[in-house]
Amino acid sequence: MADDMATHYQMMEELGSGSFGVVYKAIEKATGEIVAVKHIDLESSEDDIQEIQQEISVLATCASPFVTQYKASFLRGHKLWIVMEYLGGGSCLDLLKPGVFNEAHVAIICQQLLQGLDYLHSEGKIHRDVKAANVLLSHTGKVKLADFGVAAQLINIKSQRNTFVGTPFWMAPEVIQQAGYDYKADIWSLGIAAIEMINGEPPHASIHPMKVLFLIPKEPAPRLEGRQYSSALRDFIAQCLTKDPDRRPSARELLKHKFIRSAGKTEALQELVQRKQEWDACKGITQNIKYYAESLNTITKPDDDDGWVFDTVKAPTMIAPQGADDILPDPDTQYLDRASEMIDDLHISEPPIPPKHAPNSTVRRTPTVDRSPSARRPSTKRRSSGFKQPLGLDMSFGNSPSTVRQFRRMSDKATTDSGYASQYQLSTDENMSPQPLLNEPSNKEAQLGRRAYNRGVGLACQEVLGTTADQEKREAISRLAEAWSDLEMVDPEGLYHIVKSMNEKFQNDPKLSGLVPQQPPQPETPQKPRLVLAQNNPHLKSHRRRQSALVPESSPKDVQLSNLPGQHVPGMEHTKQLSDVLYQRWSDGLRNRWAGL
Amino acid sequence: MVFLFNRTGRRQPSDLVRFIKDLLLKLHESPDAAKIAEDLGKQLSQLRLLVQGTQDVEPKREDLHMVIQAAIHEDLIYELARGIIHLPFQAKKDTQTIFSQILRFKLDSQDDAQPLVITYIAHHRPEIIIELCRGYSFSDCTLQCGTILRDALKFDIIAAIILYDQSAEGQPAVRVTDIDMAVPQDGNGIFWEFFDWIDTGSFAVSADVFATFRNILLNNKAVMTTYVETNFDLFFHRFNRSLVMSNSYVTKRQSTKLLGEILLDRAYYRVMIRYVARWDNLKLCMNLLKDDQKMIQYEGFHVFKVFVANPNKSVEVQRLLINNRDRLLRFLPPFLDDRTDDDQFNDEKSFLVRQIQLLPNEPVEPSTGA
Numbered sequence: 001m002a003d004d005m006a007t008h009y010q011m012m013e014e015l016g017s018g019s020f021g022v023v024y025k026a027i028e029k030a031t032g033e034i035v036a037v038k039h040i041d042l043e044s045s046e047d048d049i050q051e052i053q054q055e056i057s058v059l060a061t062c063a064s065p066f067v068t069q070y071k072a073s074f075l076r077g078h079k080l081w082i083v084m085e086y087l088g089g090g091s092c093l094d095l096l097k098p099g100v101f102n103e104a105h106v107a108i109i110c111q112q113l114l115q116g117l118d119y120l121h122s123e124g125k126i127h128r129d130v131k132a133a134n135v136l137l138s139h140t141g142k143v144k145l146a147d148f149g150v151a152a153q154l155i156n157i158k159s160q161r162n163t164f165v166g167t168p169f170w171m172a173p174e175v176i177q178q179a180g181y182d183y184k185a186d187i188w189s190l191g192i193a194a195i196e197m198i199n200g201e202p203p204h205a206s207i208h209p210m211k212v213l214f215l216i217p218k219e220p221a222p223r224l225e226g227r228q229y230s231s232a233l234r235d236f237i238a239q240c241l242t243k244d245p246d247r248r249p250s251a252r253e254l255l256k257h258k259f260i261r262s263a264g265k266t267e268a269l270q271e272l273v274q275r276k277q278e279w280d281a282c283k284g285i286t287q288n289i290k291y292y293a294e295s296l297n298t299i300t301k302p303d304d305d306d307g308w309v310f311d312t313v314k315a316p317t318m319i320a321p322q323g324a325d326d327i328l329p330d331p332d333t334q335y336l337d338r339a340s341e342m343i344d345d346l347h348i349s350e351p352p353i354p355p356k357h358a359p360n361s362t363v364r365r366t367p368t369v370d371r372s373p374s375a376r377r378p379s380t381k382r383r384s385s386g387f388k389q390p391l392g393l394d395m396s397f398g399n400s401p402s403t404v405r406q407f408r409r410m411s412d413k414a415t416t417d418s419g420y421a422s423q424y425q426l427s428t429d430e431n432m433s434p435q436p437l438l439n440e441p442s443n444k445e446a447q448l449g450r451r452a453y454n455r456g457v458g459l460a461c462q463e464v465l466g467t468t469a470d471q472e473k474r475e476a477i478s479r480l481a482e483a484w485s486d487l488e489m490v491d492p493e494g495l496y497h498i499v500k501s502m503n504e505k506f507q508n509d510p511k512l513s514g515l516v517p518q519q520p521p522q523p524e525t526p527q528k529p530r531l532v533l534a535q536n537n538p539h540l541k542s543h544r545r546r547q548s549a550l551v552p553e554s555s556p557k558d559v560q561l562s563n564l565p566g567q568h569v570p571g572m573e574h575t576k577q578l579s580d581v582l583y584q585r586w587s588d589g590l591r592n593r594w595a596g597l
Numbered sequence: 598m599v600f601l602f603n604r605t606g607r608r609q610p611s612d613l614v615r616f617i618k619d620l621l622l623k624l625h626e627s628p629d630a631a632k633i634a635e636d637l638g639k640q641l642s643q644l645r646l647l648v649q650g651t652q653d654v655e656p657k658r659e660d661l662h663m664v665i666q667a668a669i670h671e672d673l674i675y676e677l678a679r680g681i682i683h684l685p686f687q688a689k690k691d692t693q694t695i696f697s698q699i700l701r702f703k704l705d706s707q708d709d710a711q712p713l714v715i716t717y718i719a720h721h722r723p724e725i726i727i728e729l730c731r732g733y734s735f736s737d738c739t740l741q742c743g744t745i746l747r748d749a750l751k752f753d754i755i756a757a758i759i760l761y762d763q764s765a766e767g768q769p770a771v772r773v774t775d776i777d778m779a780v781p782q783d784g785n786g787i788f789w790e791f792f793d794w795i796d797t798g799s800f801a802v803s804a805d806v807f808a809t810f811r812n813i814l815l816n817n818k819a820v821m822t823t824y825v826e827t828n829f830d831l832f833f834h835r836f837n838r839s840l841v842m843s844n845s846y847v848t849k850r851q852s853t854k855l856l857g858e859i860l861l862d863r864a865y866y867r868v869m870i871r872y873v874a875r876w877d878n879l880k881l882c883m884n885l886l887k888d889d890q891k892m893i894q895y896e897g898f899h900v901f902k903v904f905v906a907n908p909n910k911s912v913e914v915q916r917l918l919i920n921n922r923d924r925l926l927r928f929l930p931p932f933l934d935d936r937t938d939d940d941q942f943n944d945e946k947s948f949l950v951r952q953i954q955l956l957p958n959e960p961v962e963p964s965t966g967a
Contacts, residue, residue, distance in 0.1 A: 005799075042846065043892050049847055053804040057740050060801065061690055075800045078846040078890055122651070123690070250653070307928075308883050309920045447937075 005074040006081065009037060011292035024292050025086060035071060036086045043078040052080065058125060059084075066116030068136060068146045087144060089137030089273040092197060096132060098279035101197045103233050105272060107263035109135065110194055110236070112143035114260060117190065118251035120145070121183040130189035131170045132196045141269030168209040169202040173217040174245050184245040187254065191240025195224060198233070208478075211466050232259035449496030453488040457499065610660055613644055614667035621676040628683045638688040645691040648698040656698070665699050669717055674699070678728035681742065682735050693741040700748050711752060719754045723770040726758045730787050731766075733794045736802050743805040747812055756817035760824050762787050778820075782828050784835070788813075792839040795848055803848060811855055818864040825868050833872065837881055850893050853885060857899035873904045876913035883921070886932070895933060898942075905949045915960035918953060925953050 010027040017023065021040040028035050042049060059070035059082075069085040089095070092109065101109070113135060120127055127134075127145060134147045172188035174181040196202045203222035204212045221241040224234045236259035242248040254260060461481035468474050487495045506512040620637045624630060648664055650656035668674050674696075681692050703712045711719075718725050726749065732742030749755045754773060761778075762771040763786040782789070794806040814821055825832050840852035860869045872878055882904070885897025904914060918925070929950050936942050 042850075043890055049804070049851060050808065053801075053808070056801060057805070060740060063686055073800050075845060075847055078892075080800065080847075124694070307887055308880070308924065310880050310883075310917070 005072070006076045009035070009081075009083070011037065014290040014292065026083075026292075028083075034086045034088075036084045038082040038084065040080040040082065041078065042080055056082065062120070062123070062125070064116060064119040065142070066112055066119060066144055068144045085144075087136040087142075087146075088139040089141070089269075090276065091146070092132035092135040092137065092193075095137065095272045095276050096197065096200060098275050100200045101272065103198065103230055104264055105269060106194055106197050106233065107259055108141075108266055108269055109143050109197065110190065111255070111260045111263040112266060113145060113190055113193075114251045114255050116143075116145040117183075117186050118255065121186070121251055126183050127186050127189075128175075129167060129170070130186050131167060131193050131202075135193070137269060137273060139270070139273060141266040141273065143266060143269065168212045168216075169204060171213070171216060172245065173243055176213050177217050181245060184248045184250070187240050187248050187251065188242075188245075191237050192222070194233075194237050194240065195222065198224065198229065206478075208462055208465060208481075210462060214466075230259075232257075232262065235259065443493065445496045446492040449492035449494070449499070450488060452499045453484060453492065453495055457484050457495075458488075608643075610647060610663040611667035611670075613640065613647070614664060614671055614673050616640060617644060618671045618673045618676055621673075621680045624680055624683050625676075634683065634685050634688070638685045638691075641684070641688045641691040641695070645694050649694055661698065661702055662704075665702055665713060668699065669714075672722070674714065674718070675722050675725050675728065678725045678732075678745075681729075681732060682738050684738075689738055689741045693744055696745040697748050700745075711754070715749065715752050715755065718749070719752075719758065719773050723758045723762065723772065726755055727762055727764065727770045727787055730759060730790070733790075733798070733802065733806050736799055739798075739802045739805045743809055746809050750809070750812055750817060753817045753819045756813050757820045759813065760786070760788050760820060778823050778827065780827075782831065784828075784831050789835065792835045795852075796839045796843050796845070800847065803845065807848065807851055811851075814855065814859060815862070818862075822864050822868065825865070829868070829871060833878070837878070841881060841885070846890060846893075849888075850890070850896055853882075853893060853896040853900060857896060857903075860900065860903045869903065873907050874911040874914065876911075876917050879904050879914050879917050883917075886928070891933065895936075895942075898933070898946075902945055902949055905952050909963035911963060912960040915956065919956050919958070919960065922953055922956060926950065929953070 008029055010029055012025040012027065015023045015025050015036060021038055023036055023038045026035050026037045027033070040052060042052075056070070056073050060073075062070065068087065071083040071085065073080060073082045075081075092101075095101075113130070117127065117130070129147065130145070134145065136144050136146045138144070168176075170189040170192045172181060172185040175185050192202045204215055207215065221238075221243050223241070224237045236254070236257050239249055239254065239257065249257075458481070461477060461484065465474060465477045465481065468477060484495070487498075617637065617640045620633055620640065624633045624637060627633070644664065648656055648661050677692050677696070681689055684692060699714050701712055702714065703710070710716075726746070729742045729746050729749075732738045750759075757773060757776060758771060761776045761782075763783065764770045791806055791810050795803050795810060797803075798806060836852065836856070840848055841856060843849045843852070859865045860872060862869075879901075882897050882900040886894055886901060888894050888897060904910070905918065907914075910918070929946060932946065933942070
């Protein structure tokens with residue numbers, strides 16, 4: 001039945017890929033209608049089939065001209081296909097690439113979004129991830145809310161959530177504080193998205209997302225400053241960014257706002273779509289059009305049904321015949337087979353047609369270098385807040401929709417993508433799946449290197465950054481952080497060796513040796529790695545013994561360390577504590593979503 | 598015409614309820630009457646506003662209570678459950694919302710008792726639940742029926758109705774007082790249809806039915822464990838055939854995982870002992886270890902480990918393991934060896950390898966008392 005469904009669609013080129021899977025353009029054969037088909041590889045997601053189902057059920061119960069229309073979903077092997085309405089204009093984030101929007105455009109988009117939000121909210125739904133990347137435009141300028149990866153359905157219209165989801169820069173203070181939030185959280189995010197559209201980036205864009213989590217509740221709400229903006233727009237944003245959710249207006253109230261009432265017709269947004277197409281054309285952007293290639297593992301497994309001996313229960317004395325071992329495929333060769341299949345796949349998914357100039361095709365996958373010229377800072381800045389911080393979350397602004405999902409739900413395409421991946425490795429292409437980065441060289445030193453970065457170096461950079469105010473110094477630190485992060489991606493093994501030899505050199509220098517805790521001899525991780533062992537594991541006991549033996553020795557060292565820069569600055573301990581708490585909440589939130597984490 | 602005159606004023610909840618009921622009856626007779634469906638949509642959205650309120654207006658408790666009394670009096674809840682399939686898109690959602698509001702309503706005096714409507718359904722109108730289950734046959738209202746059912750299944754008594762009802766369409770459903778848990782089922786009741794719906798439905802239907810099925814197994818253990826014990830063979834025959842051996846990747850994976858969860862659940866201890874004593878069950882899950890898909894292999898492993906870890910293996914299970922000892926010892930070490938981060942998995946895997954090495958050459962009778 002499911003297979004029949006798949007034949008109803010003629011698959012065309014890839015529109016984009018992300019952690020959630022790959023999106024293709026397709027034609028519904030019966031109607032000739034163009035649709036977008038999202039392929040989610042369930043095999044690469046650990047345990048969230050039920051969550052995916054949740055997402056679908058939120059989608060399937062939406063019917064509004066301001067929300068991307070869900071059409072169908074079905075299984076094809078281990079892939080889930082979700083058929084959605086196709087929106088050819090691209091996302092607002094894409095459309096921002098040629099430059100920021102003017103106020104008239106922002107007014108129209110906000111007016112449309114408010115109607116979308118009003119619909120969702122009256123349905124007891126919260127979007128929870130409103131941002132430019134999740135706003136899609138049609139060719140004709142229609143504006144639709146997309147991506148319900150983290151949307152929530154409230155049973156009671158008045159009830160509250162306190163799950164921690166969204167994308168930091170756009171998150172409302174009450175979401176971060178987990179004091180319980182309701183649909184008003186979307187209004188805050190809309191305000192941030194408005195700033196993003198008029199400014200090119202959300203407030204705090206240059207700051208590390210973890211740090212932003214701490215800033216949003218603490219600092220006064222961001223405001224749009226400057227004479228160049230009309231007072232109506234500034235007031236609109238100020239209204240959206242009311243810190244107290246109870247005093248923040250609802251979508252319906254905001255629809256009456258002066259700035260919104262002045263909004264023109266959506267047709268005017270076609271300018272943005274055209275501008276982007278022209279921009280692509282001028283840039284001579286050669287799209288790497290990738291066509292859909294069936295990559296289902298349809299090859300049936302070698303006939304090893306006789307791999308196990310089942311027939312002997314009634315004849316207990318029978319012993320497996322000598323030759324039986326040959327029938328059982330050697331696990332190694334089995335894996336080799338699988339590897340060669342993967343290689344085959346790789347060929348298949350190589351674009352069958354060489355890259356060509358195609359300004360008309362949708363533009364979600366952008367090639368490397370030219371990024372938001374509107375961003376004031378060098379584009380590398382974004383990366384600093386990007387790829388790798390402690391949780392390995394992809395924070396680049398992109399089209400990566402369900403912010404939280406990205407850890408698990410990987411595009412299976414990405415594994416076969418290495419050709420592109422290497423080309424993009426250091427770029428900030430937000431459409432890129434994080435998968436290639438996780439193509440782990442699985443040797444131990446690389447793992448340790450990665451761990452050293454995640455648990456030590458990365459955090460240390462953040463901490464220091466967090467306690468540094470001077471702009472120039474901050475820039476320098478974040479450049480360093482980026483460099484580490486690049487190294488971690490490209491050569492975790494090298495990172496390991498640097499940290500290791502650094503520690504050894506410190507240790508050998510009489511004055512610097514205080515920097516390095518002499519015990520335990522685990523130079524690979526400045527922070528102690530968290531061991532996860534079964535409770536009855538004998539190693540655990542000895543580990544505990546060792547640890548408890550260590551405690552008295554290590555404490556004087558701590559005292560020494562606290563004098564060093566980058567450690568607790570007197571009077572600033574609370575910030576450290578707070579960010580710890582936030583980090584904890586963040587990871588708890590994740591753990592709730594995937595018990596396995 | 599009365600309601601026309603009252604447009605400006607406030608209509609009594611009981612009038613609204615009666616009006617909706619009449620429309621539902623008409624729609625039942627001529628399901629294609631678009632005009633009636635449209636009218637009904639408007640009225641249901643009013644009723645929803647009454648019981649749910651809006652973003653700005655809290656619903657009034659008295660209103661909700663009056664709606665419930667009228668709905669019971671008019672038998673509206675049953676008519677809604679039966680008619681939901683014919684309602685327009687938005688009205689289905691409104692109906693679901695109305696259900697979830699009235700199902701949770703408690704009188705002030707009955708704080709920890711069952712909500713009013715649950716008691717009413719259980720003792721007077723179990724047909725409501727059966728009608729909602731039948732909604733799974735129509736992919737159009739799966740999501741709504743499923744959500745309502747799971748709301749109601751917070752109470753074991755509702756699970757009992759689903760488990761023990763064997764009524765045919767149009768017949769009165771089982772009465773809670775008539776249930777005899779010791780009598781085995783013939784496999785024709787509404788509960789057994791869940792297996793077919795899961796196996797043959799589209800993804801959306803199948804996933805939703807499965808969620809409800811899982812819910813009954815894991816959240817209504819008080820009735821479910823007895824049920825599985827009484828109907829052990831029938832239950833696992835269906836479970837193995839329709840779910841674990843399903844052609845659908847999702848059904849196969851989800852049900853294998855659920856099987857692992859059941860077997861490791863304390864409440865299902867006696868079920869587990871019986872399950873892992875059977876060699877055909879072991880055979881099934883050894884085949885899962887060799888499935889094409891890694892996640893199914895992985896879930897299969899969590900079932901397989903229960904057989905091997907069982908200290909009192911039956912003779913037939915021992916024999917199957919002994920006959921495959923060499924194969925297993927070759928197969929297990931490299932099995933899913935890319936899960937380097939999964940310490941628990943790797944610990945368990947090496948534990949199993951050790952257990953298989955320690956197997957005797959010939960099966961021995963399990964120690965008494967097993």
